[in-house]
Amino acid sequence: MSDFTWSYSALKEYENCPKKYYEIRVAKTYTVIPSEKMIYGTEVHKALEDYVKDGKELALNYLRFKGAVDELIAIPGEKYAEHEMALGKDKSPCAFDDPNRWVRGIVDLLIVDNDYAFIVDYKTGSNRYPDPKQLRLMSLMAFAHFPQVNKIKAGLLFVMHNTFITEEYKREDIASSWGKFTVSLARLDNSYITNTWVANSTPLCRFCPVKTCEFNRT
Ligand code: SF4
Numbered sequence: 001m002s003d004f005t006w007s008y009s010a011l012k013e014y015e016n017c018p019k020k021y022y023e024i025r026v027a028k029t030y031t032v033i034p035s036e037k038m039i040y041g042t043e044v045h046k047a048l049e050d051y052v053k054d055g056k057e058l059a060l061n062y063l064r065f066k067g068a069v070d071e072l073i074a075i076p077g078e079k080y081a082e083h084e085m086a087l088g089k090d091k092s093p094c095a096f097d098d099p100n101r102w103v104r105g106i107v108d109l110l111i112v113d114n115d116y117a118f119i120v121d122y123k124t125g126s127n128r129y130p131d132p133k134q135l136r137l138m139s140l141m142a143f144a145h146f147p148q149v150n151k152i153k154a155g156l157l158f159v160m161h162n163t164f165i166t167e168e169y170k171r172e173d174i175a176s177s178w179g180k181f182t183v184s185l186a187r188l189d190n191s192y193i194t195n196t197w198v199a200n201s202t203p204l205c206r207f208c209p210v211k212t213c214e215f216n217r218t
Pocket of ligand 1: 017019020199200201202204205206208209210213214215216
């Protein structure tokens with residue numbers, strides 16, 4: 001395996017378009033300029049982090065999220081807001097900034113109650129196409145970092161719609177969960193080894209910052 005590091009968002013970006021992944025994350029020829037939606041999402045995450053971690057009152061425009069978050073805070077167990085986790089290539093836990101890390105991610109809210117844990121990912125966008133696969137990766141990291149945890153309930157909380165998409169993971173399913181990432185990681189590995197980054201033209205190309213791509217017609 002080549003020597004790359006990854007996160008769920010990086011792997012997803014690669015799956016969507018290897019060329020875009022390369023230009024932004026490897027060659028660093030272009031950077032993503034945050035959209036208004038992205039900036040809003042970052043601000044909501046920070047407000048909810050401060051509310052859960054320090055009890056800082058939510059600003060008036062975020063009070064609509066209070067009820068849903070209060071229900072989560074009421075769940076028994078140790079709360080970890082915006083909790084950073086990383087694993088080495090052997091899938092053992094390591095520090096988030098470990099130079100030998102392989103994969104890492106940040107859980108918006110992790111609650112650990114003895115052998116049971118909750119993972120919550122706040123979403124400020126549409127709930128039309130939920131992607132729970134990132135919850136699977138977060139659960140794999142949580143199982144590694146919290147060896148006493150045997151079962152995890154994980155959910156995408158669409159705060160604008162007050163809907164919750166949930167999944168459950170068990171420690172005995174760790175191997176099969178890693179298997180869900182095998183094909184994508186093998187493709188990414190092969191791209192690094194062969195330095196091959198194929199463009200994948202989709203309607204999203206018009207939002208892409210890679211202006212030199214033949215499929216970018218903005
Ligand atoms: S314009 Fe489209 S095909 Fe080209 S790099 Fe961007 S996302 Fe990929």
